[in-house]
Amino acid sequence: MHNKSITDLAEGLRSGEFSSVELTQAFLDRIKRHSSLNCYITVTEDLALQEAKAADDRIAKGDATLLTGIPIAQKDIFCTQGVKTTCGSKMLDNFIAPYNATVVEKFNQAGSVMLGKLNMDEFAMGSSNETSYYGSVRNPWDLNAIPGGSSGGSAAAVAAGLAVCATGTDTGGSIRQPASHCGITGLKPTYGRVSRYGMIAYASSLDQGGPMTHSAEDAAIMLQVMAGFDERDSTSVDLPVPDYRSGLNNSVEGLKIGLPKEFFGDGLSSDVAAVIEAAVNEYRKLGAHIKEVSMPNLKLAIPAYYVIAPAECSANLSRFDGVRYGYRCASPVDLTDLYTRSRGEGFGKEVKRRILMGTYALSAGYYDAYYIKAQKVRRLISEDFKKALSEVDVIMGPVAPSTAFGIGEKIGNPIEMYLSDIYTIAINLAGLPAMSLPVGIVGGKPVGLQIIGNYFAEDRLLNVAHQYQQVTDWHQQSPKGFE
Amino acid sequence: MSLTTDDVKKIAHLARLGIDESDIESYAKDLSRMLDLMTQMSELNTDDVIPMAHPMDQVQRLRPDTVTERDNREQFQAIAPQVEAGLYLVPKVIE
Numbered sequence: 170m171h172n173k174s175i176t177d178l179a180e181g182l183r184s185g186e187f188s189s190v191e192l193t194q195a196f197l198d199r200i201k202r203h204s205s206l207n208c209y210i211t212v213t214e215d216l217a218l219q220e221a222k223a224a225d226d227r228i229a230k231g232d233a234t235l236l237t238g239i240p241i242a243q244k245d246i247f248c249t250q251g252v253k254t255t256c257g258s259k260m261l262d263n264f265i266a267p268y269n270a271t272v273v274e275k276f277n278q279a280g281s282v283m284l285g286k287l288n289m290d291e292f293a294m295g296s297s298n299e300t301s302y303y304g305s306v307r308n309p310w311d312l313n314a315i316p317g318g319s320s321g322g323s324a325a326a327v328a329a330g331l332a333v334c335a336t337g338t339d340t341g342g343s344i345r346q347p348a349s350h351c352g353i354t355g356l357k358p359t360y361g362r363v364s365r366y367g368m369i370a371y372a373s374s375l376d377q378g379g380p381m382t383h384s385a386e387d388a389a390i391m392l393q394v395m396a397g398f399d400e401r402d403s404t405s406v407d408l409p410v411p412d413y414r415s416g417l418n419n420s421v422e423g424l425k426i427g428l429p430k431e432f433f434g435d436g437l438s439s440d441v442a443a444v445i446e447a448a449v450n451e452y453r454k455l456g457a458h459i460k461e462v463s464m465p466n467l468k469l470a471i472p473a474y475y476v477i478a479p480a481e482c483s484a485n486l487s488r489f490d491g492v493r494y495g496y497r498c499a500s501p502v503d504l505t506d507l508y509t510r511s512r513g514e515g516f517g518k519e520v521k522r523r524i525l526m527g528t529y530a531l532s533a534g535y536y537d538a539y540y541i542k543a544q545k546v547r548r549l550i551s552e553d554f555k556k557a558l559s560e561v562d563v564i565m566g567p568v569a570p571s572t573a574f575g576i577g578e579k580i581g582n583p584i585e586m587y588l589s590d591i592y593t594i595a596i597n598l599a600g601l602p603a604m605s606l607p608v609g610i611v612g613g614k615p616v617g618l619q620i621i622g623n624y625f626a627e628d629r630l631l632n633v634a635h636q637y638q639q640v641t642d643w644h645q646q647s648p649k650g651f652e
Numbered sequence: 653m654s655l656t657t658d659d660v661k662k663i664a665h666l667a668r669l670g671i672d673e674s675d676i677e678s679y680a681k682d683l684s685r686m687l688d689l690m691t692q693m694s695e696l697n698t699d700d701v702i703p704m705a706h707p708m709d710q711v712q713r714l715r716p717d718t719v720t721e722r723d724n725r726e727q728f729q730a731i732a733p734q735v736e737a738g739l740y741l742v743p744k745v746i747e
Contacts, residue, residue: 267727360707374706403713404706472690483667490668492742494733501743505668513670521669525660525679526686528667542693544703549696551704584685600707624708
């Protein structure tokens with residue numbers, strides 16, 4: 170049951186082939202059996218079984234949605250009322266939110282079952298899932314490799330069949346990159362499409378929640394629930410939400426695909442490049458037209474991101490001061506001591522590094538040279554995308570320069586780690602939607618294809634991904650030992 | 653551009669962020685390398701470019717200035733780390 174699609178499971182629940190309680194119990198058993206993957210920070214077993222019972226009642230009454238009774242899991246960045254929300258940090262190890270994030274509330278209303286809270290890089294800062302206070306998640310395809318970050322727990326859980334689907338968040342590639350490394354489908358929607366209310370903020374102008382699933386069709390079902398205007402989020406965009414499943418079967422004949430030459434230069438593994446070219450070729454066979462496009466300012470995306478994101482992080486994380494909630498140091502001697510020791514003892518090294526960088530970039534004398542400069546570069550990168558997307562329907566390229574690297578391999582070299590997000594970061598700066606879908610395996614590890622679309626064109630992205638998944642089976646493959 | 657250990661101490665103070673003495677050297681090295689990366693941006697002339705703080709160039713949406721909050725006092729008191737006689741207890745910092 171653990172590798173079936175949402176629609177297949179919904180059908181099984183309606184036909185009485187199995188109940189939500191049975192389905193939920195099967196996933197809870199798998200979570201226990203594969204606990205060494207370290208995907209979950211908190212497993213909400215009792216709550217899940219209660220929700221499953223309620224879902225079974227709802228299905229019996231005939232007012233179920235497609236997600237009613239389906240076991241899903243939430244990245245531990247989304248606040249959950251009455252359940253610990255840690256954001257992967259010692260700082261919030263004791264935090265129980267008094268409210269639900271809008272995304273969580275929407276899944277509750279749909280009747281889905283929450284299995285628990287998924288491991289992640291601390292405050293979503295990381296590209297490998299090695300910065301969590303709760304330890305690294307292992308990649309089910311290679312237990313010595315990273316699952317990718319920061320939504321590594323979400324990606325590994327879906328890949329290993331420890332949840333039907335999961336939520337993730339993407340600030341610089343944190344949905345797409347782990348989706349690529351774990352062989353699942355991940356969608357970062359347009360900035361503002363999914364509410365950020367109750368999603369613990371890292372970099373407010375970049376963060377966006379999205380679905381992590383086996384297939385594009387499942388992603389469409391999840392996004393249908395997640396998307397929409399939220400009055401409580403001032404960055405939420407008030408636009409109608411289309412029916413994401415209705416266009417999945419549209420033909421891609423005549424689709425114009427742009428390949429940025431800058432995505433295929435030095436630094437890209439030749440094995441990964443070959444897999445991406447083969448995937449693009451599948452689209453060619455389906456009748457798509459391929460065109461080279463250019464992103465001249467793309468190389469500056471990483472420097473711009475590593476000014477903007479830390480600057481916003483230093484402001485957002487200033488609320489963690491040991492006074493109101495979260496970790497508090499023992500016996501502070503004065504207010505400064507309370508702040509500095511609570512923050513110093515509560516945050517991990519990567520978070521501290523980014524707070525320091527952001528504080529420096531925003532400090533008097535450096536604000537114009539770094540922060541304003543980065544915001545200007547951001548506009549140029551955004552204009553590069555707008556120009557390219559005026560010539561083509563979608564842009565394609567790799568998600569990451571290589572397959573998943575080894576645990577511990579890059580953790581001592583932050584700059585090298587940052588460069589692993591080279592193909593994803595620019596999309597967040599521009600606020601565009603993009604997704605990763607599995608398109609091959611190199612050396613036993615999955616490779617993801619990135620598809621970037623125009624603003625609020627998630628339906629088009631899902632259609633393009635779904636059409637590929639109709640003629641290939643990469644999205645149906647499971648890692649050995651997790652079949 | 654390279655940062656000294658004193659620079660790191662100064663930034664940490666601005667951020668009210670305690671860092672171990674033994675880590676300062678490595679933070680100085682990492683931050684210096686990050687700044688080197690950032691200097692790549694200076695190669696680009698951006699004199700006429702308007703900074704972009706929001707990906708859709710949106711301005712902050714405002715709501716009518718009316719009270720919308722519900723009274724959650726009892727719920728918040730129930731989950732606060734320490735309360736006494738209806739008050740929240742926080743560390744004493746002023747003698």
